[in-house]
Every structure is written in C-alpha cells, then in structure tokens.
Amino acid sequence: MKWMLVAIIAVCNTLGDVLNTAGMKRQDEVEDLRPRTFAHMAAGIFRNPLVLAGFAALTVSFVALLSLLSISSVSFAVPATAISYLLETLLAKYVLGEDVRLRRWAAAGLVASGVVLLSF
C-alpha cells in the first residue's frame, strides 16, 4: 500500500508538472511582475485545458501524499519526490522537447540525491 501511494504521488506529480508546462507554453510568456500581467495569466489558466488537467493531477498527488503521511512518516514521501525529479526531466526531454544535456541531467541527479540525503 505504501509503495502504491509513493508510485501514485510520483506519477501524478510528474504528470501535473508536465501538463502545466505544456499548457503555460501555449499562453503568453509572463514578461514582468505587474499585477495586471498576473491577472491576465490567471484568467488564461481557467480557459487552458492542459493546465486544468495539470491541477487535477497535482490534486490527486496531494491527496495521495496526505494518505501516505497518515500511515507512515514523512521520510517515506521522499523517494516519491526524488523519483519525480528524474521522471520529469525524462519527460521534459522526450515529451516537451526541451534540450536536456549533461548539465541538466547532472543537476536533476544531484538535486534528487540531495533530497534523499536531507531526509536523514
């Protein structure tokens, strides 16, 4: 059950971030920090099916996290976070078409291992 929840968290978290990225790339780039720019962005989100699907996936991930925390300690949620970093980088390269080379792979790997060590 625990590992099932870890898998759900990692997959839904990854799916949510990838959908949000794909969706946000279809909207105008946010160019500045003016409130009007953010209001324009927020209005666009509600008409953006990809971002709405991303929110749904992140909600499932959050509920699964709450369930996991209720049956085990926080440290059990760490593998899910670490796996997400690697899975998201993989999808960023092959689904979103980002230019992921050695530096970004190294960055994702270092952060994932750092997150694991921080839980000690």
Add this chain to the structure above:
Amino acid sequence: MQATSLKPLKGVKFWDQHARKTQILVLVAVITNVLGNVSLSHGMHQVGPMLAGSLLDYLKEFAKALENPWTILGICILMVWMLSDLALLSRADLSFVLPVTASAYVLVAISGHFLLHDRISWERWTGIALITLGVILAEETPDRTTKRPSERRL
C-alpha cells in the same frame, strides 16, 4: 515592464535579458515557497494534529485550521508561489525550473539551522551541498530551449 526590466546594456543579447527576468521570478518563487511553508507549518502546529474518523470530521478539522492566522497567511503566500511558478513555466523549461527552484530545500534547512537552532547532520550538509551544486549547474544552462508558438508559425 518597469518593475523588473533592467537598463539594457550595450551588446547584451536578448537571451541575457530573458534570463535575468527569469532569475527574478525564480527568486520570488523560492522565497514565497519557503515563507508559505514555514508559515503554514507554524500554523498547523498551533492547531494540533488533525485526527479524523470520517470525511465530515476531517472537513470540520480543516475549517478549524483555517481560523488560525498563520495558516491563512501560509495559504495566501503559497497561492502567490503557485502563480509565480506557473509564470516561470510560461517562459522557462521545466528541466530548468525544477533543479533551480530546489534551492528552496537549502533555504529551509539553513534557516532552520540559524533561526530554530536545528542540528544539521553531516548527511544533511552533504544533501545541501549536492542540491546547491545542482542549482548552480542548471543555472548555467539557457532558461528556455523550446520555441515560442509565434516562432513556430514562422
């Protein structure tokens, strides 16, 4: 535009300007992430553990938690975080945003050490060092490598 744009220097390319604005958004996202989580955590500790037998009990506990000012403050700051994170994703790669915003972990650990006098074990110091290295490596890559919709049409 006025709020964030810096005077363009002679010879500075478009991408340098683009990266600078992305860095400002990264800063906002990281700071709101840390402040929001610290505030929410402080509030939830004051409220106490949420023990509920049924969904209705759980919702009641949740409503009670919302009466705590720290909880409300935390939620408000995290909403700003969510918006700044989405703004970041509108202009930068996911494989750039992810490692770079992980600096929030470092900030939480370090501020816990200095403000709350948390002891940091050598494993955690190693974790902090690895994440910092990852952030620096990702920072050195261009913030956006995919084409904009307008460029695709050309």
